[in-house]
Amino acid sequence: MFGFSIFLNEGLTNERKSYIEEMSQHGFSGIFTSLHIPEDDVDQYRKRLTDLGSVAKKCHLELMVDISGEALERAGFSFDRVDELLEVGVTGLRMDYHISNQQIAKLSRQMPIALNASTITEMDIQELQKADANFKHLEAWHNYYPRPETALDKKWYHEKNLWLKSYDFTIQGFVPGDEKLRGPLFKGLPTLEEHRGTHPLVAALDLLADTDKVYIGDSGLSKEVLEQFSFYIKEETLKLRVEAFNKQIKYVLGDHINRQDEARDVIRSAEARFKKIPNVEPLPAKDRNVGAVTIDNMNYLRYMGEIQVIKRNLPADEKVNVVGQVIEKDQALIQHIRAGQKFILESVEK
Incomplete structure (x- = not known):
């Protein structure tokens, strides 16, 4: 209550x-x-x-x-x-x-x-x-x-x-x-x-x-x-506000559920597999800091289209595109997205 x-x-x-x-x-x-x-x-x-x-x-x-x-x-x-x-x-x-x-x-x-x-x-x-x-x-x-x-x-x-x-x-x-x-x-x-x-x-x-x-x-x-x-x-449902970095942000916005097999480093959207996502072209690799919102590009083969929110700082990966960043005020909410937790990624102006 x-x-x-x-x-x-x-x-x-x-x-x-x-x-x-x-x-x-x-x-x-x-x-x-x-x-x-x-x-x-x-x-x-x-x-x-x-x-x-x-x-x-x-x-x-x-x-x-x-x-x-x-x-x-x-x-x-x-x-x-x-x-x-x-x-x-x-x-x-x-x-x-x-x-x-x-x-x-x-x-x-x-x-x-x-x-x-x-x-x-x-x-x-x-x-x-x-x-x-x-x-x-x-x-x-x-x-x-x-x-x-x-x-x-x-x-x-x-x-x-x-x-x-x-x-x-x-x-x-x-x-x-x-x-x-x-x-x-x-x-x-x-x-x-x-x-x-x-x-x-x-x-x-x-x-x-x-x-x-x-x-x-x-x-x-x-x-x-x-x-x-x-x-x-x-x-x-937890709503996270996200600053967009590029046009690929459109692939990740909306409703998600964290997978039941909770990962240590990232939140993995269980809904990504149900989204209609075309071939994801690689973008210049960026460091994946806490709150980064990412989508796997075509270099990740069958993982292409996987959507993640980063829980701990990770290095850049040419197979992963960083398309946005959870705003600083909302980043502490990320640690409350546990297994099976519903969340929404919503775009905001920079």
């Missing part, structure tokens, strides 16, 4: 409503927001959350709200009136700090509750069990980290998730956006430090190895990256 973030520091403009609808149409199924309220905005937050809930319901999106301490009451809601939250479109609450395990257990019997995945301990689990929490309604959500160098270590994240999985928690993590990064630092909102500045879909695919829900921490994705997410969510 994929989700995205909408922050309540401003009202829900028509532009933001359109963004929510667009994300829904592209396959995203959840919204994350926060009720950490600045002192001067208390009166605004009830309306903003109600407006957001209304759009979420209209788009059939889950709405998880991050709360702490008295934030809920300051916004005009209450733990004792959960039905009001459900009515406005809130589908879950993420508990931050200053909320007891006894209160969490009580709420878990009424609606989905997300715990802080990074800080929950064995003692918390025992207290929740003793308080008769509904563990089917409990999830484990990690934080995002605006300040560089403070996000989580990947090895620690994996070990923590293994422990959380032993209690059957659904696990969530954040990846950065690539547009409209959140201020005041504008350095992305990842859960893992190594994902800061990374292509959002690459980071998401990395998290999916041991994470059930992946949310975009920042407030925006570029149009191109949103389309890449959409292809992956709806069709389980």
